[in-house]
Structures are given as structure tokens and as C-alpha cells.
Amino acid sequence: MRNTLALAKAEVVRLSRNKRYFLFTLAVPVMLYLLFGKQKATAEGVDFKVFYMLSMATMGAFSGALSGNAQRISQEKKEGWIRQLRLTPLPANAYVTSKILVSMATTVPSVLIVLILGRFYGGVHLPAWQWPVLAVTIWFGSTIFAALAIAIGYRYAPDQVQAVSMFLYFGFSVLGGLWYPFSGFLGKIGEGLPTYQVTKICADVVEGVSVPMGLVAGLVIWMFIFIGLATAAVRSTAENL
């Protein structure tokens, strides 16, 4: 475990030097929030500025866990870094474990920065207890995408990953209603997605209504689906690193 943490620490050092990472996980959601966050309307039964804060926080966090990770994992697999690590005393699962740990850690700032902006720039006022509940919900719902990123990174070559993760990013964010809430047929489909479930749980918390257990169960099911996909991808490529 000590070695796995050392690897995770090195990963954090790398991320801190990576401009792309900052652009996509921090700068983009912040910019979008600054541009659109102050519109007056309601969505999902809550004030639009609250809704927009929640969805921008979710979008930044989940896209960071998904796109950034998938691209890097695929690249590192192609270049043989994963192979090289397997030749060291580091346990075989250390690479994946450290990626997950780092994702869990790096998702935190992209959630917090939008929530803080919402409070101090967007003028979102909520009871104190709600803020940590929102932060943890968004964090959990986004960080599970790190497992999906592992599945994609192990399965696809770097040039394919770009397309696959873009497709998934738009699918999950648009259909999940992060850009704008959907109604009708597309809305029905979107309700099954974890991105929708996260913002819906948050909206219910803000509104003060009880959160349906189905939403929470949905997120947990997605977590297991993503972990299952990741495990299958890692196993099936074990000899082709």
C-alpha cells in the first residue's frame, strides 16, 4: 500500500503540471457557470442558479474523472508504462488503484470550486448542512466515472479514446440534463443516467423533499456497472499491455 500511495503521489505531481487537466476540469465549468449561472428561471423545481451550480459542478467533476483519465490511461498503456510498472515489485493492481485514488482526490477541487462560486458569486443561499451533502453527492456521482475511464483507457487506443470519451461525455451530460433539463422521451431516457440522478438527488435536498431511494440505488448500480466494465477490460488486456 505504501508503494501504491507513492505512485498516487507521483500522479498528483504530474496532474499539477498538466495544463489540459486544469482547463477541462476547472476552467471550463467555472467559465460556463460565470456565463450562464445568473439566469432567472427554475429547473427541476429549484431556482435555475442553484440548478446550474449543481450541474456545472457535476459536469466538471465527472468529465475530469472520465475524459482526462481515459486519455492518459490509454496513452500510458500504449507507451508501455503500465507494462514497465508490472516489472517492478509494485502489486499488479497498484496502477488502477492509484488512478482511482487520484481521481477521488482530484474530483474534490472541481466540485468545491463551483459550489464556492455559487455561494459567493451566484448568490446561492442554502442551509449550512446542505452544502456538504451536495458536495459529497456530486463527488461520489462523478468519481465513479474514473472506473469507466479505466475501462475505456484499457480497451481503446489513444486516438479512439478521444472519440469514445467525447461521445460518452456528451451523452451523459446532455441526456443527463446537465446542460438543460429535458422532458418527454429523451427526458425519460436521461432519468436512468447517473448524471441526472446526481443532480436530481441534489435538487431534492435543496427543495427539502425526501430523496427517492431509487435514485441512490441507481447511482450505486452505475458504480457497479462501471467497476464491472473496468475489471473486464483490465482482465481481457492482461497479456496485451
Place this chain on the structure above:
Amino acid sequence: MTADVVNGYGAATHYGAATGAPIVSFDNVSKRYGRLKAVDGLNLDLRPGQTVALLGPNGAGKSTSLDMLLALRKPTGGRITLFGGDPYRAVKEGRVGAMLQSGGLMPEVTVKELVTLVTGFHPNPEPVELTMHRAGVKDFANQRVDKLSGGQTQRVRFALAICGKSELIVLDEPTVAMDVETRRMFWDSMKEEVAQGRTLLFATHYLEEADQAADRILVINKGRLLADGTPAEIKARAGAKRVSFRLDHVDERFLLGLPGLVNLEVRGNLAQLQSDDSDATLYAVLNAGYRPREIEISSMSLEEAFIAITEEDDRNA
């Protein structure tokens, strides 16, 4: 023909430093990819202290064999032991340092950060400074790994292979991206590693390197071991020596009848022969009353021997 040279188990007796139980052992190991047999019933033993070259043409099964030895791939048949046990365990105990062609480096960190990181994974490592000195990476220790030249990258990989002070070092085509100067430096530091009692197994297709650095050569082709011996033995294995001389008024019919003759080429007054009994061939020329000039008898180079051995195998297939 191959049986008299492939003597895997008896081989240890005539390699000076090599004593004790084998640290690497392949017992009838095979690896199939679908219908393709990459490795086909490979048997071999490595003893501590040896420097062993694995020679073979592209696609001979060298890389697959090394991958299996390092627990990156599983054999489909047979058994590999490393330090008497499971290869995976030996690797995780840090007893093997490896440098593979396909092994990549972590980008966005400096050389020193990377060497420090990997050194930290090992239970009983070399000091980082010493590793960097030996691998010749000190001059660019603070440069980012993704900004290095091919030769520099190769040295960093080498640093990662030796940083754990491992008992066995496995290198797959180690000098492939190196210039001549770097290559010499590399082998010098490799000799230091061996002098400290390490065992070295390397795959190469630079036959010169195998000839100079190895005290034992394994020739493999199509996943099978064709020859196993010292460089001198491998050269002798190919049989023939070269005999050449100048002789005015050469009688080709007479030359073709010489004992031991394998091949003959005549250009003007220069006769070039290959013979598996060069003494008898030459005596027969002299006994017939000829007095040739500029007589030269030479062994085949390792490269020629290697080509002869693998071509013979291809013909027999």
C-alpha cells in the same frame, strides 16, 4: 544434428562462474497465440553469474519468452521457474530488474523523480545517485522524461532495470536506440553489474554484442532452442571453416574432389572454400603437389554461424 549441441542440463559444467541451482528454468514451455506457436517446447536453465545472450531472428520467440519469464504472459504449456518459484512472486520480490523494448516511462516527471519513484518500490535498492551515475543519466536528471532523445530514454530504462539491485537482469534489445558511444558505455556498466555477481540475460540481434559480452549464447528459431554454448562453440557448431588461397591454373575438378569440402567458389586465381575439415582439405592440396599462395584459414563469424544454423533449421522444417 542439433542434439549434440543442445545440452541444456550438462551445459552448466563448463561455464566457470556458473554454479548452484538454476535461477531460471524453462521446462518444455510453449506459448500459442491462436494457431500460431510463438514458443514451442523450450527447455533451458540459467545459472547464477552467467551472462547469456538470447539470439534469434525476428519472430523467433525471444520477446515472448522474456515476457513469460517476467510473468507478463502465461505459458500455454510447460513450466517456468524463477529463483525456484513462481515468476510473478520473484518479480514482486524485486529479484529481477528488466528493460523491455516495449517498456514505457511515466511522462511529465523528471528523470530523477522517476528513478526515485521506482527505486522506492524495491525492498533493497541501490542509492538513487549511484543508479543515475551508473546508467549515465546524471547529465539530464532534471529534464522531463517526455523531452528526452531515444538514447537518453534508453538509459533511463536501463536505470530502472538496475535500481533495485536485483539478482537477475533481463534486457530485451537493450542497445537498439543507442549510438556507438552510448552502446560502449552501456556495456561497460553492464560488466560492472555482472562483476558484482549478477546474472544477465539479454536478447539481441547485434551478433557482435553477443560475441563480446556473453559467455553463453542460446540460439532460438521458431520458438525452439537450436544451439546452446559459448560463442566459440556456436561458431564451431556451424561446422565449416573458410579456407582461401591463390593458385595459378586452378583445376576446378580437382578442387571439387577435395576431402571435407562443403562449398567452393573460384574467381580468377583465387579459390575460396568452405570445409568441415580444413586440415584435411589443405593437406590434400599440398599432397597433390600444388603450392598455393596467401593461404588463409578462418572460422566463420558468429553472424555467419547464426545464419547457417537458422537456415538449416528453416530447410529442415
